[in-house]
Amino acid sequence: MKLDRAEVQSWLDVVAPGTGLVRLAQLAELPRLRVTQQVSSGNVAPSTITAIARGLGLDPLDELTQFREFANITTSAPAANEIAAFIPTAGLLQGTVHRLNSETVNEAELGEESYDHLALHWFDCADDGNLRAHIQLQLGVAQPTLWKMLRSRLREDVALEIAKYANFPLASALVVSGVLTGAEAGWEPECRSRWLNTLPLGQLLAESEKRLREVGKQVRNLETFENHLG
Structure with missing residues (x-):
């Protein structure tokens, strides 16, 4: 864009x-x-x-x-149903351990809001099963191209369309695309840790389970690749 x-x-x-x-x-x-x-x-x-x-x-x-x-983008806190995406897996799992031990999670322990798999995790928060088809219809972005964007850098117009589709704040799309920081988008300094400390434990465990499955898949793929190389 x-x-x-x-x-x-x-x-x-x-x-x-x-x-x-x-x-x-x-x-x-x-x-x-x-x-x-x-x-x-x-x-x-x-x-x-x-x-x-x-x-x-x-x-x-x-x-x-x-x-x-x-012109129509305003400052906004992240929506409750997207905020998990802005926490790296290590931070999310660490926060879950704290919650299991009835301890408070500190913002500094959660890691940076921008990290390698942010776009992919954010897309998953927005996806109801029809989002890929919607992006292709609205923007003409083929699914293989979208797949690459989600693993590198998400184009601004695509991120904004995803935010509109999911009813996320438009400012969040620009954080995902690396155009703004969370603070510049209007986030309060402790918004991620506050979310993690107040989310029902069952929901937090479900979020952590999804991340663990993803990490497990990555590790298995790496091991398969290394075994193939001999």
Whole structure:
């Protein structure tokens, strides 16, 4: 999902008048070539906009909503039925052990909100069995392409469509796509640990069981691969 050159240039003229692209890349802590190529070609990634906004000391979501594709996105806490996806498996299992021992889970123990399998876990939270077909119908994204996105980086328009389908906050889609952090999306600092500490234990155990099955499958596949190599 790319942003139009003219729209980006108009935005830059307002937030950083007279500032060169090389300087903007330095402020955003992005490769100079990435910024210059994106702006000159008119294919600017939303994550580039938010990185520049951070470098300029501006609110990333406020600045992103200056673009028509994101104009209707507001800050929002994650929905209760998606928040498990934003906890890495190790953190979720560690939190479950604490709950079994009647101990309180601390936010710092849960790990980063963004991790390798975030998009896949988030998609699973949204999927009612028809989501893949819906994405293909609405966006023309074939299922093999979607499969690859869920294991690498989920494109912003696909993430937003998933959020709409599942009635998740649109800001969550941008966290999944790496455009915003949870704090920038409007999350309270302890929202994940609060969810984990208050979720009925049976539901938490069911979430942990799903993750354990996934880890077990990954381990078996790795062992099969290693045995094949001899």
